[in-house]
Amino acid sequence: MSASSFHKHFRAVTSLSPLQFQKQLRLIEARRLMLAAGNTASSAAFAVGYESVPQFTREYRRMFGLPPARDMEAAKEKVRAAA
Numbered sequence: 001m002s003a004s005s006f007h008k009h010f011r012a013v014t015s016l017s018p019l020q021f022q023k024q025l026r027l028i029e030a031r032r033l034m035l036a037a038g039n040t041a042s043s044a045a046f047a048v049g050y051e052s053v054p055q056f057t058r059e060y061r062r063m064f065g066l067p068p069a070r071d072m073e074a075a076k077e078k079v080r081a082a083a
Contacts, residue, residue, distance in 0.1 A: 027063050030056070034072055041068035 001009075010018050030044040039047065045056035061067050066074060 023059060024063065026050070027060055030060070030068075031064065031071070034068060035075055041072075044068070 050056040
């Protein structure tokens with residue numbers, strides 16, 4: 001299968017390009033690391049393959065609506081409110 005054919009089929013199944021899909025997986029894993037393991041944003045960024053924390057923060061904000069630190073504060077507040 002050619003690269004262009006693969007991209008076409010991949011987008012048909014996922015509605016994302018392979019690069020967008022990989023980025024989404026990285027950001028979801030980074031969020032999981034920060035929530036479950038207590039990693040900092042920078043350590044989570046490096047753990048999932050980002051070389052630039054500012055780039056990670058920009059992409060994280062685009063995907064989740066808040067920068068990593070504020071998103072973690074909001075998640076902790078939700079846990080406190082539920083308890």
